[in-house]
Amino acid sequence: MIELRDVTKAFGSKKAVDHLDLQVRAGELYAFLGPNGAGKTTTIKMVCGLLAPTSGSVLVGGYPSGSAEARQLLAYVPDQPYLYEKLTGREFLRFVVEMYGLEPAHATRKIKEYIDTFEMNDYIDELCETYSHGMKQRVVFASALVHEPKILIVDEPLVGLDPRSARIVKDLFLAQARSGVAVLMSTHLLSIAEELADTIGIVNHGRMLAHGTLAELRTKLQSDASLEDLFLALTGGDRPNLVGRNATSRVETVQ
Amino acid sequence: MSVALSPVLSGRNQVIGAFRWLRGRLIANTMRSVLLGSRLRISMIIACCTVFWTGLFFLFFGGFQFLAIYLSLTNIVVEYLFSMFFLSLLVMLFFSTGIIVYAGLFHSKEAAYLLTTPASADRIFAYKFAEAIAFSSWGFLLLGSPLMAAYGISVGTSAWFYAMFLLYLLGFVLIPGSLGAIVAVLVASLLPRRQKTVLTSLGLILLGVTIYLGARVWTSPGQLFTQDWLDSMLGRLSFSQNTLLPSRWMSAGLVAAAKGEWYESTYQFLLLSAHGGIAYLVAAFTAGKLYRLGYSRVQAGRSSRRRIGWYAIDDAFHKVFFFLAKPIRILILKDLRTFRRDPAQWSQFLIFFGLLAFYFLNIRRLSYDVQSPYWRNLVSFLNLGVTALILSTFTSRFIFPLLSLEGRNFWVLGLLPIRREQILWGKFAFASGISLVATEALILMSDIMLRMELGMVALHMCMVAVLCFGLSGISVGLGARLPNLKEEDPSKIATGFGGTLNLLVSLVFIISIVTSLAVPCHLYYGGQDNLNFGYGAGILNEQQFKFWLTVATVGSLMIGVIGTILPLRIGIKAFQRMEF
Numbered sequence: 001m002i003e004l005r006d007v008t009k010a011f012g013s014k015k016a017v018d019h020l021d022l023q024v025r026a027g028e029l030y031a032f033l034g035p036n037g038a039g040k041t042t043t044i045k046m047v048c049g050l051l052a053p054t055s056g057s058v059l060v061g062g063y064p065s066g067s068a069e070a071r072q073l074l075a076y077v078p079d080q081p082y083l084y085e086k087l088t089g090r091e092f093l094r095f096v097v098e099m100y101g102l103e104p105a106h107a108t109r110k111i112k113e114y115i116d117t118f119e120m121n122d123y124i125d126e127l128c129e130t131y132s133h134g135m136k137q138r139v140v141f142a143s144a145l146v147h148e149p150k151i152l153i154v155d156e157p158l159v160g161l162d163p164r165s166a167r168i169v170k171d172l173f174l175a176q177a178r179s180g181v182a183v184l185m186s187t188h189l190l191s192i193a194e195e196l197a198d199t200i201g202i203v204n205h206g207r208m209l210a211h212g213t214l215a216e217l218r219t220k221l222q223s224d225a226s227l228e229d230l231f232l233a234l235t236g237g238d239r240p241n242l243v244g245r246n247a248t249s250r251v252e253t254v255q
Numbered sequence: 256m257s258v259a260l261s262p263v264l265s266g267r268n269q270v271i272g273a274f275r276w277l278r279g280r281l282i283a284n285t286m287r288s289v290l291l292g293s294r295l296r297i298s299m300i301i302a303c304c305t306v307f308w309t310g311l312f313f314l315f316f317g318g319f320q321f322l323a324i325y326l327s328l329t330n331i332v333v334e335y336l337f338s339m340f341f342l343s344l345l346v347m348l349f350f351s352t353g354i355i356v357y358a359g360l361f362h363s364k365e366a367a368y369l370l371t372t373p374a375s376a377d378r379i380f381a382y383k384f385a386e387a388i389a390f391s392s393w394g395f396l397l398l399g400s401p402l403m404a405a406y407g408i409s410v411g412t413s414a415w416f417y418a419m420f421l422l423y424l425l426g427f428v429l430i431p432g433s434l435g436a437i438v439a440v441l442v443a444s445l446l447p448r449r450q451k452t453v454l455t456s457l458g459l460i461l462l463g464v465t466i467y468l469g470a471r472v473w474t475s476p477g478q479l480f481t482q483d484w485l486d487s488m489l490g491r492l493s494f495s496q497n498t499l500l501p502s503r504w505m506s507a508g509l510v511a512a513a514k515g516e517w518y519e520s521t522y523q524f525l526l527l528s529a530h531g532g533i534a535y536l537v538a539a540f541t542a543g544k545l546y547r548l549g550y551s552r553v554q555a556g557r558s559s560r561r562r563i564g565w566y567a568i569d570d571a572f573h574k575v576f577f578f579l580a581k582p583i584r585i586l587i588l589k590d591l592r593t594f595r596r597d598p599a600q601w602s603q604f605l606i607f608f609g610l611l612a613f614y615f616l617n618i619r620r621l622s623y624d625v626q627s628p629y630w631r632n633l634v635s636f637l638n639l640g641v642t643a644l645i646l647s648t649f650t651s652r653f654i655f656p657l658l659s660l661e662g663r664n665f666w667v668l669g670l671l672p673i674r675r676e677q678i679l680w681g682k683f684a685f686a687s688g689i690s691l692v693a694t695e696a697l698i699l700m701s702d703i704m705l706r707m708e709l710g711m712v713a714l715h716m717c718m719v720a721v722l723c724f725g726l727s728g729i730s731v732g733l734g735a736r737l738p739n740l741k742e743e744d745p746s747k748i749a750t751g752f753g754g755t756l757n758l759l760v761s762l763v764f765i766i767s768i769v770t771s772l773a774v775p776c777h778l779y780y781g782g783q784d785n786l787n788f789g790y791g792a793g794i795l796n797e798q799q800f801k802f803w804l805t806v807a808t809v810g811s812l813m814i815g816v817i818g819t820i821l822p823l824r825i826g827i828k829a830f831q832r833m834e835f
Contacts, residue, residue, distance in 0.1 A: 009555075045554070048370075048371045049547065050551065051551045051554055052548065072373050076371045080364070082364040082368040086280075087280055087284065091280050095277050098272060098273035098276060099270060099373060099374060101373070
């Protein structure tokens, strides 16, 4: 469903993504991990067609990313999603289903279904400008799923969500993947990746360091450690040095 | 190996329908919330537009009546006038639409969202282009409609003329708007890291051409308003009559419509609208081909650019303003750095005050300096008033929102080892400092060019200082009292209830200060003129003038102190109580 072959993206002299290969199959939930500035968001933007690769190819459902066919198949939830402030949540959902050409009766059913799923009945008919961050996130997730995408791309999905909403979103991701949707999720929360992902890809400096199931990663690294320790080992050092130094100096000061 | 899916693509009509529905809902919801929530602002806008429109109408109407003196040349002069007017608007619309299209297509979150939907690049362009045209041409309607109404009434034309004007307007705005949009898309696609260089270069070329043409017109030989002068001036404006210019089609067509020459008028309209249509098609085609590429390149070009710290300037600032508390100095430096790095702020400041400086430098060309003391005094106070009004728009637009924007970052400032009120004093020092430098220089320039007496120069400079402190105090104080901590966009904060109230209070403050000092001067110098022309004594003699001027000066100083301290006190109290 999603296929990146030898993809490089350079911003001037800096390579944000460096000869990256990545594949997400239908029904797979792929967690894309990496430290800040590793190239995760750049990769995701290339999959969505917002950035063109400097070299290599990005295919979405077999079509070049950014093509009309590719856009029709995917839904994208960015880390800072956009909502029309002067639309109500329901109006925004209606705009989305019209844009994707859903049959009206079916669209109305789907809108109602997601309003119920995300428990938005209390505020869905108010203007989005009055929503809190968490309320906006729910509307954005509903808008991403309401047109029944075949590919779901999510950048930092749980930021700003309360535990209940986070649970709903996690369950929905699993349900989507089990129904055949390819889900590519970028996150810093290793526990989420550990809990949900079928496949985990760890990227740093734009390069894929390791990918596979958690068991495969452990085998590859010959370690039974947690994902956090594997991640830290792969991305440079077991523990960040600064924390150790600071902690040591504080202890010395106290003594 | 992945297998291609076969998605059912959204039809073109579905996407068009979705955009149309979106636009309708956005307009309806915005209108509803504006009518329910911002009555003061709406009343202010309607009142200001009405006053502005009526003032322009009478100005233009008087102008057309004056032109009627040159009976044989009236039509020619009107065509030249219209051609120049529409040519200026053509250039302004080119720039404004281009900039709005660029920002809307390449730097907005909405564009990033729409580019991931099934909407094609040319449909997104069409949607954003319509928005840009509406934003950039409402001013055209506000300026053009009183001109056309005044012209129509002065020549006694039929109602069809006004209907034709609206049609002409639609055809006309498409041409500069489309050209601006084409340049915006090309710059993003071909020169994604050079957009500021392109804009600055175009602006400088435009400024150069304007200054050259302005100087040529100003230096038209002959006594003002004589036939020779008019002939030579029209000769120097003949470039505006070039038949390849859309402004010429617009003016010729409208003049023909006013005279009832429908064949000529229709021909010019078809010429204009055909070119408008073609220009739009070229723009949509260009966007269809290049928008996605341009978006990608602009985003890729926004990589980290190191900023020059100018730390030597910081050190110098600390040394020069050693008497201010260090936290205040640090806060001022932070605001100065933001000001320097935000082109919206310094460019607006530069354009408005630059235009004023240009006018003040030309005062002697207008022979104001050799007029009677009464006239020079009147002009000097008018200049003072205009400078203060422009300053008030600056403080309302940029100083008032400072605290609201700071509130969002309060976790940074709130944890610093400084008292909250120091943050406000820092803002006040920043606002009044930057205002003082600009306005004192301008008023000194105006008074020197008008050859004002030393005493009056000193009085005006003191007045400007009072105005700077007062307007800064009002904006900082009300900004702290009526903050909008939810909004990130400073322009929206400035146009909200607090911003509108701030502008109103600033206007009242300016009127109080300027009129209290201008009235005794006006009565005294008016009397001097009467004496010179043998009309009898003036209303105030010298003794009375000195007395009333002293009273007015003390009064204005008191108003100034109250206008500065009171809002600041209110702001400090509110700011200290504020929870973030």
